[in-house]
Amino acid sequence: xxxxxxxxxxxxxxxxxxxxxxxxxxxxxxxxxxxxxxxxxxxxxxxxxxxxxxxxxxxxxxxxxxxxxxxxxxxxxxxxxxxxxxxxxxxxxxxxxxxxxxxxxxxxxxxxxxxxxxxxxxxxxxxxxxxxxxxxxxxxxxxxxxxxxxxxxxxxxxxxxxxxxxxxxxxxxxxxxxxxxxxxxxxxxxxxxxxxxxxxxxxxxxxxxxxxxxxxxxxxxxxxxxxxxxxxxxxxxxxxxxxxxxxxxxxxxxxxxxxxxxxxxxxxxxxxxxxxxxxxxxxxxxxxxxxxxxxxxxxxxxxxxxxxxxxxxxxxxxxxxxxxxxxxxxxxxxxxxxxxxxxxxxxxxxxxxxxxxxxxxxxxxxxxxxxxxxxxxxxxxxxxxxxxxxxxxxxxxxxxxxxxxxxxxxxxxxxxxxxxxxxxxxxxxxxxxx
Numbered sequence: 001x002x003x004x005x006x007x008x009x010x011x012x013x014x015x016x017x018x019x020x021x022x023x024x025x026x027x028x029x030x031x032x033x034x035x036x037x038x039x040x041x042x043x044x045x046x047x048x049x050x051x052x053x054x055x056x057x058x059x060x061x062x063x064x065x066x067x068x069x070x071x072x073x074x075x076x077x078x079x080x081x082x083x084x085x086x087x088x089x090x091x092x093x094x095x096x097x098x099x100x101x102x103x104x105x106x107x108x109x110x111x112x113x114x115x116x117x118x119x120x121x122x123x124x125x126x127x128x129x130x131x132x133x134x135x136x137x138x139x140x141x142x143x144x145x146x147x148x149x150x151x152x153x154x155x156x157x158x159x160x161x162x163x164x165x166x167x168x169x170x171x172x173x174x175x176x177x178x179x180x181x182x183x184x185x186x187x188x189x190x191x192x193x194x195x196x197x198x199x200x201x202x203x204x205x206x207x208x209x210x211x212x213x214x215x216x217x218x219x220x221x222x223x224x225x226x227x228x229x230x231x232x233x234x235x236x237x238x239x240x241x242x243x244x245x246x247x248x249x250x251x252x253x254x255x256x257x258x259x260x261x262x263x264x265x266x267x268x269x270x271x272x273x274x275x276x277x278x279x280x281x282x283x284x285x286x287x288x289x290x291x292x293x294x295x296x297x298x299x300x301x302x303x304x305x306x307x308x309x310x311x312x313x314x315x316x317x318x319x320x321x322x323x324x325x326x327x328x329x330x331x332x333x334x335x336x337x338x339x340x341x342x343x344x345x346x347x348x349x350x351x352x353x354x355x356x357x358x359x360x361x362x363x364x365x366x367x368x369x370x371x372x373x374x375x376x377x378x379x380x381x382x383x384x385x386x387x388x389x390x391x392x393x394x395x396x397x398x399x400x401x402x403x404x405x406x407x408x409x410x411x412x413x414x415x416x417x418x419x420x421x422x423x424x425x426x427x428x429x430x431x432x433x434x
Contacts, residue, residue: 011117014134017407018117021141022110024336024405025055028148029099031160037099040092042154044423050081051144051151053097056106057081059113059137067133068116073109084384127381135193135407136381142405149336149403150423152267153254159268166333166402169276169343174213177307177354178434181208184310185317186302187374188412197386198412200376201317204302208434211299211307214344214357215365215429216290219275221282222262224290225251235292240285243420253281253422267339276343278363278427284395284419287366287428299431301369301396301414304359308399309411311353320411321352321359327406332361335405341427342402361404363427364397364415371396371416389416401425 029037029052037049046054057078064070079085080094097105120128127133152161182205188194189201230250233241243249255273256263262273282290284298291297299307309317318324322331331350333342341362351357359365371394379387394416400409403425417424 010122010131014117014131014138015114017138018110018113018134021138021145021405021407022106024145025052025106025141025148028145028152028161029103031152032155034099036155036157038092038096041151041156042423043089044421045147045151045154046088046091047096048148048151049099049102050091050094050096051148052099053077053102053105054081054083055141055144056102056109058140059106060109062133062137063113063116064109067120067128068112070112070116073112074105077105084388130192132193133381136195139193139195139408142408145336145405146401146403146408146425150425154423155268157268161267161339163337163339166338166340166342167346170345170348172213172345172357174355176210176212176432177356178210179206179208179303179307179310179354180312181206181434184306186305186309186412191319191410191412193407194410194412195385196378196380197371197373197414199378199380200374202375204306206300206302206306209299209303209431210434211303211356211431212296212429213355215278215341215363215427216287217276217344218262218264218273218279221252221279221290222273222275224293225257225262226260227293229289229293232293235289236285237288239419240289243283243285244289247420249286252279252286255281274340274343276345278341278344278358280341280363280401280425280427281422282366282427283422284366286422287426288368291428291430294430296430296432298366298368298428301367301398303431304365304367304398305411307354307356308352308359313353318353318411320350321356322350327360327409332358332400332406333402334361334400334409336403338402340402341425359399360409360411361400362402363399363425364401364404365399366419366426366428367396367398369396370394371414393418395419397424397426 040047060073122128122131183203185201186204187201254265264273308321370392372390397415
């Protein structure tokens, strides 16, 4: 989302993004029957109907009540859709809106939001400058759409989601790329819809390093499994080995092994792994153990961002690996357009200035960095988005996945999760010191 004037162009763009995100939410919830909407498919996830009503509740809180100054639509349900008041495991026990009520509620809220969008001045408050609050809500809905997509992956039963296969991969000559040491500008101070943890822009020095040209593939990861990587204590940290042992991990989540062959179940379909697709559904500890086995390590967050953004020819940091323009189909695998990562080398037009491929889309990439605020970090507009998660409990992920929407990803975007999480669409690439 680039800066635009405060007139009709910006309002039109916001309206398009609101409609696009709602169309995706509708498709994800209409794909299953009422029973599947209200049941909990995993203790790690909310019922799909909770996500739907939560999307509407956040939209009401920020756009109807705060930005619009309107009367509440349903203040009586606020506490049940407060993600901090009730954890995912207990949400099915709450007096939630049923599917009919939830759909009616989000529709009522959206009607008021369009009225607010038409009338409210997009200036005078930081919250509305460049339509920030609207952009925040668009990103929030798309983030929950990706969460609902992960819930679909955990669901059992006949396939209900369908998409064409991604483009074929292409042969890439180099397996890793050299990135020279030196300073670069990390983060952003001028991206209109950037969230608080992406701000402010600041100079970071990075020592020279090598980074994998593409994410680690299924074939590469299968070698690690077959080599006994899950049985070799030396490859794992104490915390990682404890998790591997307790969870009885033997391979990526949703993989099945028969002898030396592997298959994977994705959205109700089980088929042999595609060798050159990035591996997905591995936790941080698995990624770290693989990197150790390969004689490498995970990149730091700063290394990842320098490889993605820095243009050595100009000394500037790009908005996306390929430049300033919004992602198009030839750049990256985003937006649930395909229901799987694309093979290595499928998006040569999306490569960074250093020649690193598929940094945006396909799989979220684990980094070795704990989640924290940048120097000069300022909470905006509320601490529960970022600040409450700062600390050593969470690791940073970068780049987005095939389930991430283009409105909710850029080279500065930061995701984070517990290092044991495997239900998310996460993979990784390796790095090493130069």
